[in-house]
Amino acid sequence: MSIHRIIFLFIVILFSNSCKKTLHIDSPNFDKTAAYTNVRQQVNFGPRVPGSDGHLACKDWLVSQFKSAGAEVIEQGFTANTFDGKSLPAFNIIASFNKSSKYRIVLAAHWDTRPFSDYDPDTSFYHKPILGADDGASGVAVLLEVAKAIQSKPLKKYGVDIVLFDAEDYGNDKDNTERSIYTWCLGAQHWSKNPHIPGYKADYGVLLDMVGAKDARFTKEAVSMQYAPKVVEKVWTIAKAEGFSNFFSDELTGGLTDDHSFVNAIANIPMIDIINRPATTKTGFPHHWHTQKDDLNAIEPLTLHAVGTVIIKLLYLEDVDKI
Numbered sequence: 001m002s003i004h005r006i007i008f009l010f011i012v013i014l015f016s017n018s019c020k021k022t023l024h025i026d027s028p029n030f031d032k033t034a035a036y037t038n039v040r041q042q043v044n045f046g047p048r049v050p051g052s053d054g055h056l057a058c059k060d061w062l063v064s065q066f067k068s069a070g071a072e073v074i075e076q077g078f079t080a081n082t083f084d085g086k087s088l089p090a091f092n093i094i095a096s097f098n099k100s101s102k103y104r105i106v107l108a109a110h111w112d113t114r115p116f117s118d119y120d121p122d123t124s125f126y127h128k129p130i131l132g133a134d135d136g137a138s139g140v141a142v143l144l145e146v147a148k149a150i151q152s153k154p155l156k157k158y159g160v161d162i163v164l165f166d167a168e169d170y171g172n173d174k175d176n177t178e179r180s181i182y183t184w185c186l187g188a189q190h191w192s193k194n195p196h197i198p199g200y201k202a203d204y205g206v207l208l209d210m211v212g213a214k215d216a217r218f219t220k221e222a223v224s225m226q227y228a229p230k231v232v233e234k235v236w237t238i239a240k241a242e243g244f245s246n247f248f249s250d251e252l253t254g255g256l257t258d259d260h261s262f263v264n265a266i267a268n269i270p271m272i273d274i275i276n277r278p279a280t281t282k283t284g285f286p287h288h289w290h291t292q293k294d295d296l297n298a299i300e301p302l303t304l305h306a307v308g309t310v311i312i313k314l315l316y317l318e319d320v321d322k323i
């Protein structure tokens with residue numbers, strides 16, 4: 001072996017060690033198999049459209065799951081007044097840990113599913129609700145495993161509020177006027193105006209929406225960058241250190257009307273959106289988005305794992321910071 005080769009090997013070893021730089025922090029592991037099962041359980045209730053039997057049954061299941069994970073759970077009931085003239089019973093579900101701490105992080109997802117398959121190539125499915133394995137269930141599934149992780153190793157300083165918004169996906173996609181924005185995210189609008197605790201504040205929030213598909217690409221979304229650029233940087237830095245730069249892209253993409261938009265604008269809590277924005281689809285969302293194909297086949301446990309691991313690392317890093 002020549003000296004050049006030895007030097008070369010030395011450089012390779014140095015380089016590979018620096019690439020493997022992980023965040024040395026004592027935090028629980030994320031259980032991707034359990035997270036996948038959480039998606040399946042929700043999908044087994046059928047579509048979770050407000051006013052449906054599946055919606056009520058799934059709500060009760062979620063409440064019991066988060067209670068078993070050691071959270072204090074509040075069901076915040078409200079009436080969802082939809083753009084098509086319905087008044088439907090809806091519920092935000094708030095699962096809290098360490099309620100007395102003044103340091104708080106909100107983790108959010110929507111648990112309802114869209115009543116229309118308005119992007120299905122088969123237009124006869126237009127009025128069929130979607131199963132929402134990715135669009136809804138994936139974010140909730142990750143957050144349930146995050147709750148179990150907190151239960152297994154309680155945070156010392158930080159309090160966490162997991163907020164599952166209802167009636168996110170009942171919006172009017174045919175109306176391009178400014179007012180149509182308010183037909184979406186009815187649960188987030190309600191909670192932002194009427195938080196579960198009057199005067200509620202949190203340091204910041206992270207919303208998960210469509211975090212379960214194979215090869216998901218999470219971009220730096222404009223509303224997140226406008227209101228909470230430091231949170232975006234923090235989360236993306238952790239993702240890279242954990243080896244998930246294949247999922248977390250540095251690309252900037254346009255702002256979305258999603259639950260975080262209202263939490264930022266109304267509740268004044270800086271909140272980012274981790275959401276799948278593929279580079280190659282016409283809609284800018286995954287192929288299964290708002291179609292009958294958003295079923296269990298759309299879910300890849302490795303994607304749930306990447307997102308769940310990043311969220312857990314974030315919580316435990318923040319917690320160590322405050323000790």
Ligand SMILES: [Zn+2]
Nearest residue numbers: 114135169290
């Ligand atoms: Zn949707």
